[in-house]
Amino acid sequence: MVMVAGCGGAYYLYQHFNNNLTSVKVDVGSEEERPKAAGDALNILVLGTDSRQGLGREYGDEGSTGHADTTLLFHLAKDRSNATVISIPRDLMVPIPDCQSADGKTRIPGTARDMFNNSLGQSGRDPGCTWKTVEKVTGIRVDHFVEVNFEAVKTLSTAVGGVEVCAAKDIDDKDSHLKMSKGRHVVQGDEALAFVRTRHAVGFGGDLTRIPLQQQFISSMIRKIKSGDTLTSPTKLYKLADAATKALTVDSGIGSVDKLKDLATDISKVDTKNITFATVPVLDDPKDKDRLILKQPDAGQLFSMIANDRSLTDTPAPAAPADTPAAAAPATTxxxxxxxxxxxxxxxxxxxxxxxxxxxxxxxxxxxxxxxxxxxxxxxxxxxxxxxxxxxxxxxxxxxxxxxxxxxxxxxxxxxxxxxxxxxxxxxxxxxxxLGATSGPQQPPSEAPKDLQRVQADDTDVCAK
CATH class of the missing domain: 3.30.70.2390 (Alpha-Beta Plaits)
Structure with missing residues (x-):
């Protein structure tokens, strides 16, 4: 009876979580238009939208369509030894390609120069359009996307029992509703959302200032989820799985609990110290002081490292089997x-x-x-x-x-x-x-650009300044 009850409960949970999930099919163009894949490496596009639909007037712009307000490209190395997460600023000026509407019936013309965050929501653009834009700008093959909204930040932070963050000074931001004294705090729900949204009361007051706060928050959440306190508690695991499956919209390629579980298992193999967050190198746009452009060659160097599965952390190569002669291992460079x-x-x-x-x-x-x-x-x-x-x-x-x-x-x-x-x-x-040899064969860079903004996921001393 216990076995039958257990199997029935497992089936119920499986169906429950599957029914929570929202998955969509997106158009990302033909294979000929897309960058080549990096073997068994995985690139997941994480879209944080600023949609206020159903949230009333609490966060302003009531009912507004969500744009690509916070965008992270999560690269998981093919040997699962490391991960790199790059933040793409919403104010970055980029070319947005032609896209199809969500129903696939309408062509949405592209623009030669537009804000990156307009790649989602504007003119009916769906996550597939942001996906295509990222591939066009970076030359990196995207495998899947995950979309989250304001509610996701609130429910996920609550499900793990709060996320520890740090402020290097007192913060009072009337726009994000964050009021926080200097020091360490555990935030969840509305306060967690206020923390990742705040920008006017820290740094220079712009989106580039907010990005390190978001990286600090996600790093801390990763540490919390990987801790024994969360992973050994059935109650916390249920709350986390329930909140996550309700909060996420994913592409059809990972639109089931089984596939998300496999993805989570892969990510869990990466040691926290080998997860690096970084921001795409940018400069002020000479045509508009409120916008940004890519800083070259630094941005291209970072994109090339990710496209070629190069780590931003020093991770030792997997050891060869003891009975394998060293000379038998093929050299790639x-x-x-x-x-x-x-x-x-x-x-x-x-x-x-x-x-x-x-x-x-x-x-x-x-x-x-x-x-x-x-x-x-x-x-x-x-x-x-x-x-x-x-x-x-x-x-x-x-x-x-x-x-x-x-x-x-x-x-x-x-x-x-x-x-x-x-x-x-x-x-x-x-x-x-x-390949025409105008520049000769190119070797992927092995080092990150100098002065690259970065946060290590195991760094507990990062504070909002």
């Missing part, structure tokens, strides 16, 4: 030479074009010279080649590795030719994979 450092200005390189497209050697030589390979030179075209290769004489391994690293080529692109003159130049043959 050129190794650093263990011999004396190579000075690029002393390395002679001959560049031949085998890409099948004329005029590719010259730009590659210019790129190499910009990287210090002053003795790079153009030679006659080579027969057509599928891949880019480096040929060198025995004893020139360090020079070849340095050249491969400069071009972002894999280690096996360099090959020794026993007949090559050890006093001669390295031979670089551009293949079809050079």
């Amino acid at each position: 050129a190794p650093t030479a263990t011999a004396a450092p190579v000075d690029p200005k002393d390395v002679r390189v001959t560049v031949r074009n085998g890409s099948g497209t004329r005029g590719q050697s010259g730009p590659t030589v210019e790129k190499l010279k910009a990287k210090g390979f002053a003795k790079a030179a153009v030679a006659s075209d080579a027969p057509a080649a599928a891949t880019t290769t480096i040929t060198h004489a025995p004893g020139q391994e360090a020079e070849a590795a340095a050249l491969a690293a400069a071009l972002g080529l894999p280690a096996d692109a360099a090959e020794a030719d026993p007949k090559a003159d050890p006093r001669g130049p390295l031979l670089l043959v551009l293949g079809k994979d050079a």
Whole structure:
């Protein structure tokens, strides 16, 4: 009887939580238009809307349609060792592509330059339009989206028994209704919502000031959910699952309790110290002091790291099995030479074009010279080649590795030719994979931009200033 009752209860809960969920199907364009996926890595778009529908006049703009007020792109590494969460400011000026209305019957024209938060709600745009906008701006493949509103912040913070936050000074914000003394506080419900909405009484008073507060709040909530106090309490777990499934709108790809549970399990594998929150690097828009533009090349550097599954935290690579020879592990990028450092200005390189497209050697030589390979030179075209290769004489391994690293080529692109003159130049043959070779093959960055705003999820000393 106990077993039957238990199974019946589990089925009831499963149906209950499934019925709580709201899932929608969105149009994100054809595969040809979208960035390539990063293997088993996952990118979840989290949309915090400022919809006031059903909330009366308490928060102003009664009944207004929700826009992309708070947007987070949550990147989960393919080996689940780390996660990166980037905040996209709502005032960022971006191109918004053509979109389809929620019912799929109406085309909504895109705009060449618009506020990011208008990618949702404005002119009937749905989360699929924000999804497409993020992919277009960042070059990062999005896998799923999760949408939350004001009520979600209130119910989720209450379900976990409150979230600890910190204020570095007294805060009295009449717009968000937050009145908080200096120090640490546990907030939930309306006070939690007021904390993540406040901006006029902290920092410079804008959206960029509010973002670190939101990152602090979410980091603290993650710590609270992962704590034994929450995970070992059936009552708290039920309240959290009930609140979450009622609060979330998700895409149809994760529109069931089973799929959300699998996603939560993946996220739970990441150590809190390896979850990094950061804000997309931006500058004031020279055309409008109240708007922002991407700060380049910093923003592109951050986007490239995420698109190529590079971590913002130092996480050790998974250990190889004990019976696996070290030499059997394939290298994905050129190794650093263990011999004396190579000075690029002393390395002679001959560049031949085998890409099948004329005029590719010259730009590659210019790129190499910009990287210090002053003795790079153009030679006659080579027969057509599928891949880019480096040929060198025995004893020139360090020079070849340095050249491969400069071009972002894999280690096996360099090959020794026993007949090559050890006093001669390295031979670089551009293949079809050079993609036009106007800038040469690119290696994903391994370090984040300098001065990147960031918050570590395990940092308990972050306070609103």
